[in-house]
Amino acid sequence: MPVNPKAKLLVKVDTSNLRNASKFKSLNSILKEMGTAINTGARKGAEQTAQFILRRQSDYLRIGGHRHTGALMGSLSITNGGGFGGGLYYEIGSTLTGYSPSVIEYGRGEVRPVKAKCLHFITKYGEEVFTTYSKPFPADPYVAPSALEGLQQGVKFISDAINYEL
Numbered sequence: 001m002p003v004n005p006k007a008k009l010l011v012k013v014d015t016s017n018l019r020n021a022s023k024f025k026s027l028n029s030i031l032k033e034m035g036t037a038i039n040t041g042a043r044k045g046a047e048q049t050a051q052f053i054l055r056r057q058s059d060y061l062r063i064g065g066h067r068h069t070g071a072l073m074g075s076l077s078i079t080n081g082g083g084f085g086g087g088l089y090y091e092i093g094s095t096l097t098g099y100s101p102s103v104i105e106y107g108r109g110e111v112r113p114v115k116a117k118c119l120h121f122i123t124k125y126g127e128e129v130f131t132t133y134s135k136p137f138p139a140d141p142y143v144a145p146s147a148l149e150g151l152q153q154g155v156k157f158i159s160d161a162i163n164y165e166l
Contacts, residue, residue, distance in 0.1 A: 005105040006093030007053050007147035011158065013042040013087070034166065041165035043088055045158030049150050050078045050090040052157065056146035057092065064104070064140045074099055092150075093143055107139030 023082050057076055067073055075096040081089035094101040099108075111134040118130045 004094050004096065004101040005143040005162075006091045007143050007150060009050055009053065009059070009088075009090040009092065009147075009150065011042055011046040011049075011088045011154075013038055013162075037044065037152065037165035038162050041162030042158055044165070045154070045161035046088045046090065048157040048161065049154035050080075050092055052153055053092045053146050053150035054078055056149050057142050060140075060142035060146060061104070065143065066104055066140070066142075067117070072096060072104070075101075101143075103137055105141050106142050108137050110134060110136045 006057055053088055054076055056071060061067065061073055061076075070093055075094045076092075079091040081091060111119060113132060118132050120130050121134075122128055122130070
């Protein structure tokens with residue numbers, strides 16, 4: 001079974017150089033507050049970026065006409081992986097098991113029966129089909145372009161959130 005495509009977002013902010021930068025207590029206090037504000041802003045900006053990617057995945061599925069049952073659209077979610085590799089980690093994509101998300105993202109070749117006389121499936125309209133051939137399905141990516149847009153917007157979201165906290 002193929003692995004569902006997901007956008008993976010990892011945000012790292014290093015504020016370690018703000019700790020104990022001075023022997024002056026008041027300056028250390030200010031630097032500590034700055035570190036806290038930067039970390040808070042980074043978290044808020046990363047969350048905003050993850051939400052943006054999720055909305056864009058939904059937009060791409062809608063634009064591509066992939067709303068037959070709503071199952072894929074309804075399965076899109078953000079998984080917060082917490083701290084990973086010293087940063088904030090999120091996975092944005094479908095929780096569905098099966099081929100639907102990966103077939104839409106990557107496409108697939110033609111399908112012919114291997115051990116049976118025919119293929120058997122139900123269409124999106126509820127029709128039962130028996131056939132010896134299923135045509136190829138071209139890729140219609142929704143994860144990759146949303147992740148690219150999220151990367152471009154994420155820098156602004158995180159920067160703006162950090163500046164707001166400071």
